[in-house]
Amino acid sequence: MTGRIQDRLDIEKAMRHYAVGLDERRFEEWDLAFTSDGIIDFTPMGGKRETRDQMRDRLSRPDPAWLFAQHPLYNTIVTIDGDSATAFSHFQMETGRRGEKDGQIVRVSGGGSYEDTLARTPDGWRITERRVYLKWKQTYTVTDEVPRG
Structure with a gap:
């Protein structure tokens, strides 16, 4: 039983590396979340299907409008079968970009679920594929209440 508990903790850690890294x-x-050939599939919500490296390269380009993002995970269910596993979790996303006027933020709030396939590797548990489903989304403009330097 102890090995399965550690496996679950390590699987959830890989899942959180995605959110914190992003x-x-x-x-x-971010790289600690995925196998080197890992896939992130946003096609269920009309987006792209990309490798870990393709998405990292796209998102790591300088973007002066980007301010913040948060993707907490919860309601996680993990099923382990030897050296492979599946996981389901809900997420809520909050992102912020500079608005058209000084002091404005364009906020995007949303929520959905991740369906992950994972593999035990020599470096620990890693996601081989993540499918992303968006259940709700709201975009709105607010006044920035955080002093930014």
Whole structure:
């Protein structure tokens, strides 16, 4: 039983490397979420299907309008079968970009689910494929209440 508990903790850690690496733009952490040939599939919500490296390269380009993102995970269910696993989790996303006027932020709030396939590798559990489903989304403009330097 102890090995399965550690596996679950390590699987959830890989899943969180995705969110923290993406939100904080720490792509060295992002890489810890996936196998080197890992896939992120946004086609269920009308987006792209990309490799880990393609998405990292696209998102790591300088973007002066980008301010923040957060993607908490919850309601996670993990099923382990030897050296492979599947996981389901809900997420909520909050992103912010500079608006057209000084002091404005264009906020995008949303939520959905991730369906992950994972593999045990010599470096630990890693996502081989993540499918992303968006359940709701709202875009709105707000006044920025955070002092930015």
